[in-house]
Amino acid sequence: MVKNTLMPDQRNLFNKVWDLHTVRDLPGGQTQLLIGLHLIHEVTSPQAFEILRDRGLKVAFPQRTVATVDHIVPTASQARPFQDSLAEQMMSAIEKNCRDFGVTLLDLKDKRQGIVHVVGPEQGLTQPGMTIVCGDSHTSTHGAFGSIAIGIGTSNVAEVLATQTMFLNRPKVRRVVVNGELAPGVYAKDVILFIIQKLGVQGGVGYAYEFAGSTFDAMSMEERMTVCNMSIEGGARCGYINPDEKTVEYLRGRPFAPKGAEFERAASWWLTLASGDDAVFDDEVVFTADEIEPTVTWGITPAQSVGISQPLPKVAEIAPDEQKLIREALEFMGLQEGQPIRGTKIDVAFIGSCTNSRISDLREAARIAEGHHVAPHVRAIVVPGSQLVRDQAMSEGLHTIFENAGFEWREAGCSMCLAMNPDKLKGREVCASSSNRNFKGRQGSPTGRTLLMSPAMVAAAAIEGVVTDIREFAAMA
Amino acid sequence: MAISEVKTVTASGIPLLLDDIDTDRIIPARFLRCVSFDGLGEHAFEDDRLQDASHPFNQPQFQNAGILLAGRNFGCGSSREHAPQSLMRWGIKAIVAESFAEIFFGNCGSLGIPAVRASRADLEKLASLISADPSTQMTLDLQQMKLRAGKMEVSVSMPDSAREALVTGQWDYLGRLLSAADQISAHSAKVPYLNGFQSV
Ligand code: SF4
Numbered sequence: 001m002v003k004n005t006l007m008p009d010q011r012n013l014f015n016k017v018w019d020l021h022t023v024r025d026l027p028g029g030q031t032q033l034l035i036g037l038h039l040i041h042e043v044t045s046p047q048a049f050e051i052l053r054d055r056g057l058k059v060a061f062p063q064r065t066v067a068t069v070d071h072i073v074p075t076a077s078q079a080r081p082f083q084d085s086l087a088e089q090m091m092s093a094i095e096k097n098c099r100d101f102g103v104t105l106l107d108l109k110d111k112r113q114g115i116v117h118v119v120g121p122e123q124g125l126t127q128p129g130m131t132i133v134c135g136d137s138h139t140s141t142h143g144a145f146g147s148i149a150i151g152i153g154t155s156n157v158a159e160v161l162a163t164q165t166m167f168l169n170r171p172k173v174r175r176v177v178v179n180g181e182l183a184p185g186v187y188a189k190d191v192i193l194f195i196i197q198k199l200g201v202q203g204g205v206g207y208a209y210e211f212a213g214s215t216f217d218a219m220s221m222e223e224r225m226t227v228c229n230m231s232i233e234g235g236a237r238c239g240y241i242n243p244d245e246k247t248v249e250y251l252r253g254r255p256f257a258p259k260g261a262e263f264e265r266a267a268s269w270w271l272t273l274a275s276g277d278d279a280v281f282d283d284e285v286v287f288t289a290d291e292i293e294p295t296v297t298w299g300i301t302p303a304q305s306v307g308i309s310q311p312l313p314k315v316a317e318i319a320p321d322e323q324k325l326i327r328e329a330l331e332f333m334g335l336q337e338g339q340p341i342r343g344t345k346i347d348v349a350f351i352g353s354c355t356n357s358r359i360s361d362l363r364e365a366a367r368i369a370e371g372h373h374v375a376p377h378v379r380a381i382v383v384p385g386s387q388l389v390r391d392q393a394m395s396e397g398l399h400t401i402f403e404n405a406g407f408e409w410r411e412a413g414c415s416m417c418l419a420m421n422p423d424k425l426k427g428r429e430v431c432a433s434s435s436n437r438n439f440k441g442r443q444g445s446p447t448g449r450t451l452l453m454s455p456a457m458v459a460a461a462a463i464e465g466v467v468t469d470i471r472e473f474a475a476m477a
Numbered sequence: 478m479a480i481s482e483v484k485t486v487t488a489s490g491i492p493l494l495l496d497d498i499d500t501d502r503i504i505p506a507r508f509l510r511c512v513s514f515d516g517l518g519e520h521a522f523e524d525d526r527l528q529d530a531s532h533p534f535n536q537p538q539f540q541n542a543g544i545l546l547a548g549r550n551f552g553c554g555s556s557r558e559h560a561p562q563s564l565m566r567w568g569i570k571a572i573v574a575e576s577f578a579e580i581f582f583g584n585c586g587s588l589g590i591p592a593v594r595a596s597r598a599d600l601e602k603l604a605s606l607i608s609a610d611p612s613t614q615m616t617l618d619l620q621q622m623k624l625r626a627g628k629m630e631v632s633v634s635m636p637d638s639a640r641e642a643l644v645t646g647q648w649d650y651l652g653r654l655l656s657a658a659d660q661i662s663a664h665s666a667k668v669p670y671l672n673g674f675q676s677v
Contacts, residue, residue, distance in 0.1 A: 028638030046512040086510035153558035155587030202550040269677035446524035
């Protein structure tokens with residue numbers, strides 16, 4: 001049933017992978033799509049397993065689902081039972097569900113535990129050409145490998161558990177091109193914040209984003225994950241980057257990657273999936289790397305950001321139908337139109353989350369922090385994305401650098417990215433955060449305020465106590 | 478489960494014409510510490526309501542409302558089905574917005590909640606109508622794709638597949654997916670990473 005809607009060489013990666021997984025097309029325009037990898041975690045799965053129990057269903061392909069725990073786990077001490085009885089109940093539920101239904105669980109006792117979007121790539125579960133779903137919107141992260149990776153709701157989790165398929169409408173594909181070399185102090189995080197600022201938080205609705213161009217070609221796999229992670233913040237349910245030699249080398253030797261001759265067969269297939277020169281797209285936008293500077297959000301959506309040297313917008317200069325939202329954001333954040341973001345006092349610094357908690361992020365933040373100290377009024381924490389990232393960082397002595405600089409060094413989990421565990425903002429605290437969402441209340445205090453930026457910028461802000469231009473900080477250091 | 482057809486929804490309305498309302502605002506994450514969706518209704522928009530006494534979800538005249546009027550990109554952010562679950566359990570039976578975020582839209586479909594689009598101008602007129610008289614009954618007609626309220630009638634839209642599923646009562650997607658079980662296993666054998674990369 002693999003069918004080509006375009007000439008084979010005109011199909012972009014998205015359409016090749018979609019066609020390969022099409023079980024059937026329904027008259028209403030939906031596709032029943034086979035799902036290659038299903039990742040689950042403790043928050044969005046318990047109700048799905050209940051649906052299976054109610055209907056007397058089994059997990060259809062238990063070896064295609066892998067579970068871990070991340071959202072609710074405390075990061076200061078992970079001793080069981082948790083102090084929070086609701087969190088403890090959720091842990092027991094996923095343990096029982098995985099046991100009853102034969103699903104592999106990477107729990108706290110397992111070194112492979114961590115944030116689900118860090119664990120998948122790290123274990124080599126995430127591979128090019130797959131369809132990947134998870135009951136979590138940042139599933140888009142896995143697109144960095146050239147897969148179709150989308151976040152789904154709990155009813156869909158039940159559907160995928162029971163059938164390994166779900167219904168989807170094929171989105172359009174927009175190629176987002178960035179060419180050129182990033183200036184020092186400008187990171188993958190700045191690139192995606194810039195793209196969202198330009199295309200808007202709903203600009204990607206109805207689209208998958210293909211990120212292409214020499215800027216992405218030059219990125220490491222970890223940087224590519226940072227970019228794809230935030231596709232959803234631009235409204236695109238999925239974003240991807242074509243697989244190349246870096247993708248292949250990243251996967252070689254990973255526990256769940258194919259081995260030996262099978263790996264070589266896999267690798268050559270992966271490389272054929274990339275969109276060719278004559279691939280067709282529904283839309284294309286082009287930027288150049290030199291337009292991008294270190295970028296910081298100032299508002300309550302991830303598109304409300306500015307380059308660090310730029311002032312906040314003036315309300316009168318904004319399109320009339322957006323002025324209400326801009327006013328609401330300024331008022332919530334306690335900022336004035338036209339003011340610089342640089343110099344804004346912070347109370348908390350958070351380095352972590354599925355956007356920026358990998359080893360390269362921690363190395364870069366440690367490089368900034370080394371030999372400095374967190375400002376006296378700032379509470380700063382570093383939360384590795386997985387236990388393996390944590391071990392790696394400790395073997396390199398990064399934890400000592402952080403601790404000497406006054407950062408707390410934590411266990412793996414989602415932590416202060418969202419408010420489901422003990423790590424939270426208090427009152428109207430302002431947090432410089434390497435995470436992905438600055439929504440009202442996101443970090444656990446209904447009135448808490450979040451400024452999104454790269455991990456290096458978070459480290460610099462922690463040390464200065466105010467939002468700082470990393471380029472000047474680095475020059476001073 | 479065999480499922481009921483959703484052809485029309487009749488209820489009074491509640492206006493919330495703000496843009497980019499994210500799912501963290503609809504149901505703050507701390508309420509996701511649960512293994513069932515029961516009880517989420519009372520926490521819908523909890524933090525917004527605490528900070529704003531005049532929030533529509535606080536106002537007595539809207540407590541029986543069943544049709545939510547919303548702005549652009551409603552339900553953006555996380556994939557949590559807890560968001561439409563909390564609205565549904567609060568009493569919302571249909572949502573009319575300028576536009577929706579995709580995962581939220583899909584989740585509404587899974588719960589049998591029609592999520593239809595209308596123009597901003599029409600939404601504003603409807604909002605003034607129900608603000609003036611909150612008891613106004615509105616009828617969302619998914620066969621005609623119209624929303625009627627008092628003397629007003631406005632056009633609404635939604636993708637055909639989602640509309641079909643609601644009006645024919647086939648929004649139990651699980652049952653339909655299961656009916657292709659044989660095709661699924663046959664198909665899986667053809668996917669390279671499921672057959673040891675023999676088929677590449
Ligand atoms: S780190 Fe944050 S965004 Fe990522 S999965 Fe955890 S809660 Fe979601």
